[in-house]
Amino acid sequence: MTALTSTPGRAPSSAAPSAPSSSQARRRADRPKLRHTAVGLLFLAVMLFPVYWMVNASLQPSGNTLTADFLPLNPSFAGYERAIAQQGPNLVTSLLISLGTVAFSLAVAAPAAYMLSQIRSRWISVALLAILVSQMIPGIVIANALYAAYNDLGLLNSIHGLILADATHAIPFVILILRAFMMRIPPSIVEAARVDGAGVVRAFVSIVLPVSRNSLITAGLFAFLFSWSDFLFALTLTTTEAVRPVTLGIYTYLGTQVSNWSAVMATAVLSSLPAIVLLVLAQKYIAAGATGGSVK
Amino acid sequence: MPTLETPVAPGGVSPARAAAPPARGARRRRASRERLVQALFLAPAGLYLVLFFGYPVVKNVLMSLQEYTTRTFFTGEAPWVGLANYATAIGSNLFGPAMLNTALFTVGSIAGQFAIGLALASFFRKRFPLSGFLRSMLLLPWLLPLIVSSATWRSILDQDSGVLNGFLRGVGLISEPIPWLTSPSVALIAVVLVNIWVGIPFNVTILYGGLQEIPEELYEAGAMDGATGWKAFWHITWPNLRPVVSVVLVLGVVYTLKVLDIILGLTNGGPANATQTLAVRSYQESFVNFQFGVGAAFSNILILISLVFAVVYLRLNRRAVDE
Incomplete structure (x- = not known):
């Protein structure tokens, strides 16, 4: 599922062709990778925002208005009832x-x-x-x-x-x-x-x-x-x-x-x-x- | 105690049976029995495909040539009217706009889905922690019922209290709220945006699969010749991805042409018919106006357009198989 343990021959060879020691190389290779994870999370957050908003709006107490807070701090289950x-x-x-x-x-x-x-x-x-x-x-x-x-x-x-x-x-x-x-x-x-x-x-x-x-x-x-x-x-x-x-x-x-x-x-x-x-x-x-x- | 005559390992070949082939008559009987069983295995699916795909296509052609209305259901009469339904469909003042909207909706949706899908697929090709998990979570918009997505987006796009206008005003991009779904000049754009969101996961999945097929060695060899970044994309990725790209685009067109749920959920073809497409016309003529003949005429025009792209798809597919 995840590539935490990168397959040998792939990532290391492209990130650090002449690795002095494997642990050092891995640490150097991991930093840009974690940045990718952060960017990926951001993409996912944007793509799934509507899903979050659906859940958020379902927990708002109001009836016919749409004004919703960004977080359902006072969730109401009236909508679910x-x-x-x-x-x-x-x-x-x-x-x-x-x-x-x-x-x-x-x-x-x-x-x-x-x-x-x-x-x-x-x-x-x-x-x-x-x-x-x-x-x-x-x-x-x-x-x-x-x-x-x-x-x-x-x-x-x-x-x-x-x-x-x-x-x-x-x-x-x-x-x-x-x-x-x-x-x-x-x-x-x-x-x-x-x-x-x-x-x-x-x-x-x-x-x-x-x-x-x-x-x-x-x-x-x-x-x-x-x-x-x-x-x-x-x-x-x-x-x-x-x-x-x-x-x-x-x-x-x-x-x-x-x-x-x-x-x-x-x-x-x-x-x-x-x-x-x-x-x-x-x-x-x-x-x-x-x-x-x-x-x- | 096992005797010498039955040394059969589980799943192994019984020498006794293998050594004694059945007589020719028995073998022929067995072969014909085999064929009967094959037919029985295939029959339910074959029958289903004929009844639920073949019959509707034929029935639509017939209906489009008949005066088929609510009365038909009471009297059973559906007089033949030749091409009158097609004349009504093409002559109606909604035909031109519906054709144009169908084209704009399809082209806009495909362009957006493909561009964003390819960007995301390329991004996910870089292996990084959680990449597989994030990529499968990205499938969610595709798996949700379309009517659920429509309802959610309707609340987001609401002119006065929707979160999108609130956000755009908050960051100072707009001063007046945009009437996303209530203005005839904006509604089609809004519907396209939602359909792009729905279609991104499909594009990412297929394009990612295509990218995975490109051998890593090509990039390694390219890097030695100085092809990295954009250069690598144009000279290595794009030419190798082309067959997959054609398939994604053609399938995207065929599936976008028939989109109905999103438009019905968001705008119902309105405001002022600004989001009427051929699929919406067909639905409304049949199930709102109960002019099934005219509705069938619209849907046959839709099928004809899909057919052109289906043929393109099959040719591309065959070429891919031949190669």
């Missing part, structure tokens, strides 16, 4: 939809990803191309068509309808990232199981899936975050308040005039918790997804 009272059910709805999307996306994508990593055929590149292009289709195009279809099928205002729609954010990404991992599974361990008489399905369930545990976690986390963040399908595929994800709750709060900023910001903080918690606790998996699957 209001947010939980009004948006609590919506948070639960979002949670159910997101968990459903994770389960559905992994169940659909994992077997396909495995086969796409195994079969050698020129059709594979065609399939991968289609998956790449599908990620580029604007959400509003899907929403337009799904609204009409959902209206006929009675899927508007339903949790499973939103799960199916939100999976469009996740499934192409999950297929690509799982396939990239499964390509690296040594064929010998699967073949060994096959020779012992296991069928494709059993080899997949008892060998491939356990070995792919880390990439499944990464893919699942992203599926969760994509679905949790969804706003477009929440907005277009619900017409009543029966099923209302929290993103839509925030949007209705915003309206044309905001009447209670601390409640809005408290809801925003609660809606940010999954991203913040996962980034801190599951950093390894998130970083793997950000670089591996490359794109949202």
Whole structure:
């Protein structure tokens, strides 16, 4: 994670080509490095200032005014009380939809990803191309068509309808990232199981899936975050308040005039918790997804 | 007690089974069974992609050629109207501004995201204590729900009591508060600024990955020839990073074209239609005016533009693979 113990041959050679003694050289090399850390912290502080401000504003006692102190010295939890009272059910709805999307996306994508990593055929590149292009289709195009279809099928205002729609954010990404991992599974361990008489399905369930545990976690986390963040399908595929994800709750709060900023910001903080918690606790998996699957 | 006939180590090859190949008929049966299993593994994902990506694209083309309104949902009638929806879309007085705003929004966002993203990625390439941790924390704006970011920025950009105007006045940069989201001449700039903030993490991540691929030896060799600092950037970094840069830019365009959440959350296309884009037009025609045919026409125009960039992307990608 950190480069405190710099890899030999890299930093020392560039910082002090003719080092008199290694400890002296390291001390000399560390000073500019710590300055870099300070600059990096400054960049991060600027980039994350809005996040800080969201938390700060959520703890302000005021109702409809925005005047906030720089530090929440007298934190008030009135905004949170209001947010939980009004948006609590919506948070639960979002949670159910997101968990459903994770389960559905992994169940659909994992077997396909495995086969796409195994079969050698020129059709594979065609399939991968289609998956790449599908990620580029604007959400509003899907929403337009799904609204009409959902209206006929009675899927508007339903949790499973939103799960199916939100999976469009996740499934192409999950297929690509799982396939990239499964390509690296040594064929010998699967073949060994096959020779012992296991069928494709059993080899997949008892060998491939356990070995792919880390990439499944990464893919699942992203599926969760994509679905949790969804706003477009929440907005277009619900017409009543029966099923209302929290993103839509925030949007209705915003309206044309905001009447209670601390409640809005408290809801925003609660809606940010999954991203913040996962980034801190599951950093390894998130970083793997950000670089591996490359794109949202 | 293991007997001599079963010397099978766990995971090893059983000689008994390997020595006795199945009869030809059985093998063929097994092969066709194998193919059936393969198909079953692929079928759910294939079906899903067809239903939730293929069908909407086709359905949008059909809808754009029909008079598809709220009435359609009651009567089931959607008369064919040819290209009338496209005529309505292109003829509307919001079409020109929406096209222009889409272009300005996309170009402005990409330019800002890319420049700052490349600067930060180059900075993080210098290894220093906590660099990995700081870099992953930088991902946060990308992982937050866009509507959360919109709400937060709305409070920051508030004309009278927002912290940004307070700060700018405090340091003496402005004397009058800037109406970030309420003035038609400023709103698009404000929306672009927020979208730049959202897009920086993506650019940093991909560009950082690209920078890591450039071998250290090139810089060491360059340094001997006197290429350091900016010279090293122009002669070593930039030429080697070019393929990654093209991919970032093209993908950035495709993803920025379809941005909807940020604009709806910040301005709803206003004030006075100053932040209308093609995506916003499509949404409002379909789900505010319930003119699904016209909305579909707008979104097909959007798809057509995305398609051009998607083709560019795929060509770049193929070239990268060929090389």
